[in-house]
Amino acid sequence: MKLKHNILNNNEQLPTVLQELRKEANGFRVPDGYFDSLSPRIVDEIKRQEHASFSNVLVFSIRKPRVWAPVMATVVVAVLLIFVVPAKKASTIPATDDWTELNMAYDASYAEEAFLSDSHTIDKEIESKDINYSEPVSLTGQNGPSADEIAKYLNEHEYDAILLNEY
Amino acid sequence: MPEYTDNELVELFRDASRTHYAFNLLVRKYQEKVYYFVRRMVIDHDDADDVVQNIFIKVWNNLGSFREDSKLFTWIYRIAVNESLSFLKSKQLRSYLSLSSPEAQMVKSLHDDNYFDGPEIQRRLSEAIIKLPKKQQLVFNMRYYDDLSYDEMSEILGTSVGALKASYHFAVKKIEEFVTSN
Numbered sequence: 001m002k003l004k005h006n007i008l009n010n011n012e013q014l015p016t017v018l019q020e021l022r023k024e025a026n027g028f029r030v031p032d033g034y035f036d037s038l039s040p041r042i043v044d045e046i047k048r049q050e051h052a053s054f055s056n057v058l059v060f061s062i063r064k065p066r067v068w069a070p071v072m073a074t075v076v077v078a079v080l081l082i083f084v085v086p087a088k089k090a091s092t093i094p095a096t097d098d099w100t101e102l103n104m105a106y107d108a109s110y111a112e113e114a115f116l117s118d119s120h121t122i123d124k125e126i127e128s129k130d131i132n133y134s135e136p137v138s139l140t141g142q143n144g145p146s147a148d149e150i151a152k153y154l155n156e157h158e159y160d161a162i163l164l165n166e167y
Numbered sequence: 168m169p170e171y172t173d174n175e176l177v178e179l180f181r182d183a184s185r186t187h188y189a190f191n192l193l194v195r196k197y198q199e200k201v202y203y204f205v206r207r208m209v210i211d212h213d214d215a216d217d218v219v220q221n222i223f224i225k226v227w228n229n230l231g232s233f234r235e236d237s238k239l240f241t242w243i244y245r246i247a248v249n250e251s252l253s254f255l256k257s258k259q260l261r262s263y264l265s266l267s268s269p270e271a272q273m274v275k276s277l278h279d280d281n282y283f284d285g286p287e288i289q290r291r292l293s294e295a296i297i298k299l300p301k302k303q304q305l306v307f308n309m310r311y312y313d314d315l316s317y318d319e320m321s322e323i324l325g326t327s328v329g330a331l332k333a334s335y336h337f338a339v340k341k342i343e344e345f346v347t348s349n
Binding site: 014015017018021022024026027028029030031035039043045049 | 187190191194195198199202203206207212216219220223224227282283284285286288289290292293311312339342343346347
């Protein structure tokens, strides 16, 4: 009871040896400059850990299926939208330039009418001219060489006129 | 170096433009107290250095949300206690792989330590403290070396004042017996 009373009322005196030792330094010492460099070293370690934790979070997040699966799905969809779909639409969607605009404005009915118009013109020219079909058509026009001149040319150049006549 | 109160340091820390400045001041204000508390627990300087860095890193990470319902140093001291005990616990787990107990390893480290130059009686006192149970070590060091009140110790350790007084009493008895008998 007395001991408990002394303990709780802090009446205990320290032993002499401990009272003496308390006055002295505890014997532990540190390297020179230790406390001067402690704060900068702690700050460096904090920065290192913050950098490392960011990298770990990034790597850890990427490795989680529920993180990388949607990311991969998004990438695949983006690739499809950027490369595949435009390639298909290129065959059906015309380029938007002047020639395309002309083509888009192209109307087949106009083409047919133009053709018929040209044909009618040609027919009219033919009907208006008196063409003698019995005479050979001169390829060079009315001022070209005569048949005798041509035969002479061929004999001079050793072409066989009979063979040519056969053709 | 300017002197700031703990409240001023906390306010400075919360100012985004002065966070690093405030943290630097805080470390320089408490580094020796924290270091020697840890050193007495873990003995080896390199181990103490690791633990001290961990303590102040935790301070950095959590000071922004410090509720100020206790004194700043009490809060830092609590972190120091937890980190020291965690370190000693991990050391104990690693010691299962070796033939010697953690206490024996620490006593050996104390005798081989290049950064201990006290008289033999100081070495024996440290050895006696190592042999105490961890909670008694904490109570003895906080009361004997850091001169904390029992109320402060109660706040830090979450133990009643009566239990702390009893723990200190028995620690003193054991240490006196060890130091004077050998």
